[in-house]
Each structure stands twice: as structure tokens, then as C-alpha cells.
Amino acid sequence: MTLHRKCELVVIGGGPAGMAAAIAAREAGIEDILILEREEALGGILRQCIHNGFGLHRFGEELTGPEYAYRYEKEVKRLGIPYCLETTVVGLSPDRTVTAMNKKDGIFTVEAGAVVLAMGCRERPKGALNIAGRRPSGIYTAGTAQKFVNMKGYMPGREVVILGSGDIGLIMARRMTLEGAKVHAVCELMPYSGGLARNIEQCLNDFNIPLKLSHTVTEIHGKERLEGVTVCQVDGRLQPIAETAEYIPCDTLLLSCGLIPENELTKEAGIALDRVTGGAVVDGGRETEIPGVFACGNVLHVHDLVDYVSEEAVIAGRSAAEFIRGERRKECDIGISVDGRVRYTVPEKITEYKDTSVYFRVSEVFRDKKVVVRSGESVLLSKKANKLAPGEMETVKLTEKMLRECDGKISVSIEE
Ligand SMILES: Cc1cc2nc3c(=O)[nH]c(=O)nc-3n(C[C@H](O)[C@H](O)[C@H](O)COP(=O)(O)OP(=O)(O)OC[C@H]3O[C@@H](n4cnc5c(N)ncnc54)[C@H](O)[C@@H]3O)c2cc1C
Structure with missing residues (x-):
């Protein structure tokens, strides 16, 4: 018999993104959370990254991968967030029903109020x-x-x-x-x-x-x-x-x-993917085109530093909490376009009037250029960039005021 239960928030993947999203949702008041992780431990890819260099931005310290992951694992445990290990999610439907399997329970389904996708990526x-x-x-x-x-x-x-x-x-x-x-x-x-x-x-x-x-x-x-x-x-x-x-x-x-975001489940649920990132198309709250399904971390786009993964996961976790409480607002629909020099942005669109960081990567190495954000003819932001490289993720911060002033479309470009 297939077990069936309900849960306010299901997080798929117990890597740094999944753990940070679950912690953020709990801190935002969501009690009923379940993390599903296919490996025998939480921590994701960081468990094998024993070199240092993690956490400089987030903790101001140089940690190894396992040390960085352990900080989040300890917090998951302290907050009493339930997780199932050696449990693989094999299906996700548009109505947010998650199908998973493990040795103990066999195949089971969870009807989720909201879902956070945090499955990471795999190598080419x-x-x-x-x-x-x-x-x-x-x-x-x-x-x-x-x-x-x-x-x-x-x-x-x-x-x-x-x-x-x-x-x-x-x-x-x-x-x-x-x-x-x-x-x-x-x-x-x-x-x-x-x-x-x-x-x-x-x-x-x-x-x-x-x-x-x-x-x-x-x-x-x-x-x-x-x-x-x-x-x-x-x-x-x-x-x-x-x-x-x-x-x-x-x-x-x-x-x-190269790394390929693990989006088989996302595709199965009928969620639109970005052709360039290979991850879901999301808004500023990291909500995909299916209401109540959020995505963060390497499953969304390949990050250079795990610190930014954690930052993004907090956004997804908080947005999921808002969705569950019925408080998530969609105030606008501002599409973000790129020139060829900027390969992509995440998010791809903005649906709330609030300060939003837009992450992007460039297509080749550029020196002494400007990053320009426009809405129609008006320049919302222009900042000098000494060097931009495809290997490094870049960001521009859009303020609520800029978003309110724009005409429903924003472009990000690299200019002389
Ligand atoms: C070799 C290597 C070196 C790196 N070096 C650095 C560095 O020096 N500094 C730095 O800041 N960053 C570094 N990174 C990047 C950093 O590790 C990643 O950005 C981060 O781990 C991504 O987190 P994530 O949670 O999105 O994905 P992951 O860590 O990959 O976690 C995803 C989790 O989801 C689980 N999962 C996937 N599919 C399913 C499913 N269907 N059901 C259940 N569970 C599932 C996986 O088992 C995994 O545990 C490195 C990455 C790699 C691979």
C-alpha cells in the first residue's frame, strides 16, 4: 500500500540550499516541514569538498565544505526540522504532490502546501x-x-x-x-x-x-x-x-x-525551464511558474560560491512560508531581458515591488566596461566593472523605487 500524508512544506534535497531554505521557512513560522534527501547524510556535494574557501561571505571565515554544511545541519537539528535520508523523490505533480521512495516505507506520497526544489546539479x-x-x-x-x-x-x-x-x-x-x-x-x-x-x-x-x-x-x-x-x-x-x-x-x-542542474522532476511537473541556466524560470521570491513551487541553489543555476546558494535559499524559504500563510503578493510582472554579453539573469522576472538582487553571468571576459540596467530609454543603474568573467557570478541590486519607476520591462547589458 502507498503511504500518503500531508505536509505544509516539502524540501527536495538536503544540501546547503535545502537546509537553508528549510531553516528560513521554520524561522518564518512554518512548523510542518519535511526534507527529503537521497544520500545517507545531509550536506549535499559539500561533504566531499574537504578543501577550504567556503563561507567567506556568509560567516567571514574560511571553512571547509563539511564544516560549512555542518553549521546548517546543526541548525536543522536544533530547530527539530524532520528529514528523511536515503529517500529519493521520484515524482512531482503540478498540484505539489511529491512521490518518494526509501527502503523503510517503500513508495509514499506527500501532498505539500509548498515545495522547495533544491536538488543541486550533476557533472556533464x-x-x-x-x-x-x-x-x-x-x-x-x-x-x-x-x-x-x-x-x-x-x-x-x-x-x-x-x-x-x-x-x-x-x-x-x-x-x-x-x-x-x-x-x-x-x-x-x-x-x-x-x-x-x-x-x-x-x-x-x-x-x-x-x-x-x-x-x-x-x-x-x-x-x-x-x-x-x-x-x-x-x-x-x-x-x-x-x-x-x-x-x-x-x-x-x-x-x-560543466554542471547540469538536476531538473528531471521540475520538467515532469511541467515547470518552464530557462534555456540558458537549465533551471526553472523564477521571480524574485524564487517561485517557479507553478504557484507554491520554489527553487534555489544549483538546481536553479550553477553558483560559483555556496555563500550565494545559502542567500538564495533563504529567499526561497521565506517566500514558501509566505505562500503557505496565503500572504504572497504578486504586485507586478516585470520581465528582465539580456543582451548577448549577459548570458542570463536570475530571477528572470520580478513580481513584487521590493529591493531585489539580480544575479547574472557574462558570456566572455570583459575589461573596463559598465553594467547598465535600463527600462525603455531610461537608465535605472550604471556601474563600472573593471573585469567580468564567465566563471564569476555578478549581481546588480534593484531598489523598490527603480522597480516602481520602470515600464514593465528591464534589460541588463554590458556597455562601453
Ligand atoms: C567539487 C566542487 C568544489 C566546490 N568548491 C567550492 C568552493 O571552494 N567554495 C564554494 O563556496 N563553493 C564551492 N562549490 C560549490 C558548492 O558546493 C555548491 O554551490 C553547493 O553545494 C550547492 O548546493 P545545493 O544544495 O544547491 O546542491 P548540492 O550540494 O548538490 O545538494 C543537492 C542535494 O539534493 C539531493 N538530491 C538530488 N536529487 C534528489 C532527489 N530526487 N531526491 C532526494 N534528494 C535529491 C542530493 O543528494 C544532494 O544532497 C564546489 C562544488 C563542487 C561540486
């Missing part, structure tokens, strides 16, 4: 990259290798090449080096890194690991076990230049080629 696998060659062992996503090294105590290999310079790849270049491996190169297809500047400094430059920009892996060598890779420079159209081919012997290839 090799299959999606179209590299020629066989499928020898020794090829991992950087996050899988991180789990092996940091949580299971296994070393994936000794001679390493990393494809992709996202933050996980950079962190793993340092981690593998500290564990005694030789990292021959980090190859990046684009002419700039996808990671944070501080990670390039601390994870590559400090260890003399070469970063090969505008380079990619074109061939994988080896039958049973990886024996080497062919690396090529790419031209302006990102096509490999055959004459630059270089063979690098290695037994391990780590892939750090």
Missing part, C-alpha cells in the same frame, strides 16, 4: 563530449574522482590530464598533486578559464600546473586502461588545429566540463 559526462577513442578505464568526472579520493580513500591514478577548467577541475588538479600524482595539464577549450580567479592562482599556479587555454582532448588512447590522450589547440571556431596535436601519456583523464 564523457558521453556528452564526443571524444574519439575507446572506453578504457581511467576516465572520470572530476567530482567522481573527488569522491573517491576524499571520501572512499581510493586514488584514481598517478599520471593525470584534466579536461575543462571549471572549479572542480582546478580543485582536483591540486588535490591529485597533493596526493602524489603528476598533473600534466589542464586543457580548456575556451580562451579563458571557467573557474574562479582565486582557484587558478591557488590550485594551478602555486603548483606549476600548466593551464592550456584554447586546447582540447581530441583522442583517447588505450584499450583496457587509459594510456594517453591527444591534445590539440583549437581555432577561433573551436575546431582542433591538426598540426598542433600533442600526445600526453597518462593513466587518468578527469573531466570538468
Whole structure:
């Protein structure tokens, strides 16, 4: 028999986003909350991120991933917020019925007053990259290798090449080096890194690991076990230049080629997704297009720092509490558009007249430009930007006054 119960707020995912949203909702007076988490512990991806660098903005301290997550876990426990571990949500319907399963209860459903989506994201696998060659062992996503090294105590290999310079790849270049491996190169297809500047400094430059920009892996060598890779420079159209081919012997290839928000449940519920972020389209309160369903953290858009994940989750948790109490106001419908230089914004629209931070990422590296927010012909905000890079999330703060003055549309652009 399928168990069925009701709950005011269901939070899907017990990572930093889910925990912060649940805490914010409880602090806003919601008693009946349930966090559903598929892993055996709360904490999400931070459990395997044993390096420091977390929490500088939120706590003014440098914490490791597990330390950062533990602060929230302790609070969840102190507030007595119920959570189910080893419980996977397998369905979400537009009327906010959540279907989940675990060993103890089998399949069960929860009719939720509101739902917060906080499922995080997953790494882009090799299959999606179209590299020629066989499928020898020794090829991992950087996050899988991180789990092996940091949580299971296994070393994936000794001679390493990393494809992709996202933050996980950079962190793993340092981690593998500290564990005694030789990292021959980090190859990046684009002419700039996808990671944070501080990670390039601390994870590559400090260890003399070469970063090969505008380079990619074109061939994988080896039958049973990886024996080497062919690396090529790419031209302006990102096509490999055959004459630059270089063979690098290695037994391990780590892939750090992007993260994909985990939105299968979101799609199933019929929630509209943003083509660029891969996450739900949301308003300033992080409410999706289905009333009462909110989203935050990496499931919404890939964040560079967990501090911003927590900040966003507080917004989602508070908005969910307002929705449950029947106090959520929709006062306006202001769409936010971008030029090509700004790839996306979160939120994509604003429905309340209140101070709102708009997060965005740019499409390439820009120096000495201005971030300009307009409504029609009038400039609402213009701020100088010395450097903007795709790896770093940017923000503009819109005041209630600006929103009241705008004509129903806002654009964010990068200008000279
Ligand atoms: C390798 C790596 C290094 C990083 N380094 C830094 C750093 O140095 N500094 C920094 O600030 N940030 C760093 N980050 C980013 C930071 O870890 C993330 O921004 C943050 O963990 C995202 O939180 P989240 O809760 O959105 O997602 P996650 O932490 O991924 O949590 C999502 C949770 O949802 C659960 N879940 C998913 N689907 C379901 C389902 N169907 N049912 C039930 N549960 C489900 C998952 O099991 C998971 O626990 C790093 C991230 C990675 C991957």
C-alpha cells in the first residue's frame, strides 16, 4: 500500500540550499516541514569538498565544505526540522504532490502546501563530449574522482590530464598533486578559464600546473586502461588545429566540463525551464511558474560560491512560508531581458515591488566596461566593472523605487 500524508512544506534535497531554505521557512513560522534527501547524510556535494574557501561571505571565515554544511545541519537539528535520508523523490505533480521512495516505507506520497526544489546539479559526462577513442578505464568526472579520493580513500591514478577548467577541475588538479600524482595539464577549450580567479592562482599556479587555454582532448588512447590522450589547440571556431596535436601519456583523464542542474522532476511537473541556466524560470521570491513551487541553489543555476546558494535559499524559504500563510503578493510582472554579453539573469522576472538582487553571468571576459540596467530609454543603474568573467557570478541590486519607476520591462547589458 502507498503511504500518503500531508505536509505544509516539502524540501527536495538536503544540501546547503535545502537546509537553508528549510531553516528560513521554520524561522518564518512554518512548523510542518519535511526534507527529503537521497544520500545517507545531509550536506549535499559539500561533504566531499574537504578543501577550504567556503563561507567567506556568509560567516567571514574560511571553512571547509563539511564544516560549512555542518553549521546548517546543526541548525536543522536544533530547530527539530524532520528529514528523511536515503529517500529519493521520484515524482512531482503540478498540484505539489511529491512521490518518494526509501527502503523503510517503500513508495509514499506527500501532498505539500509548498515545495522547495533544491536538488543541486550533476557533472556533464564523457558521453556528452564526443571524444574519439575507446572506453578504457581511467576516465572520470572530476567530482567522481573527488569522491573517491576524499571520501572512499581510493586514488584514481598517478599520471593525470584534466579536461575543462571549471572549479572542480582546478580543485582536483591540486588535490591529485597533493596526493602524489603528476598533473600534466589542464586543457580548456575556451580562451579563458571557467573557474574562479582565486582557484587558478591557488590550485594551478602555486603548483606549476600548466593551464592550456584554447586546447582540447581530441583522442583517447588505450584499450583496457587509459594510456594517453591527444591534445590539440583549437581555432577561433573551436575546431582542433591538426598540426598542433600533442600526445600526453597518462593513466587518468578527469573531466570538468560543466554542471547540469538536476531538473528531471521540475520538467515532469511541467515547470518552464530557462534555456540558458537549465533551471526553472523564477521571480524574485524564487517561485517557479507553478504557484507554491520554489527553487534555489544549483538546481536553479550553477553558483560559483555556496555563500550565494545559502542567500538564495533563504529567499526561497521565506517566500514558501509566505505562500503557505496565503500572504504572497504578486504586485507586478516585470520581465528582465539580456543582451548577448549577459548570458542570463536570475530571477528572470520580478513580481513584487521590493529591493531585489539580480544575479547574472557574462558570456566572455570583459575589461573596463559598465553594467547598465535600463527600462525603455531610461537608465535605472550604471556601474563600472573593471573585469567580468564567465566563471564569476555578478549581481546588480534593484531598489523598490527603480522597480516602481520602470515600464514593465528591464534589460541588463554590458556597455562601453
Ligand atoms: C567539487 C566542487 C568544489 C566546490 N568548491 C567550492 C568552493 O571552494 N567554495 C564554494 O563556496 N563553493 C564551492 N562549490 C560549490 C558548492 O558546493 C555548491 O554551490 C553547493 O553545494 C550547492 O548546493 P545545493 O544544495 O544547491 O546542491 P548540492 O550540494 O548538490 O545538494 C543537492 C542535494 O539534493 C539531493 N538530491 C538530488 N536529487 C534528489 C532527489 N530526487 N531526491 C532526494 N534528494 C535529491 C542530493 O543528494 C544532494 O544532497 C564546489 C562544488 C563542487 C561540486
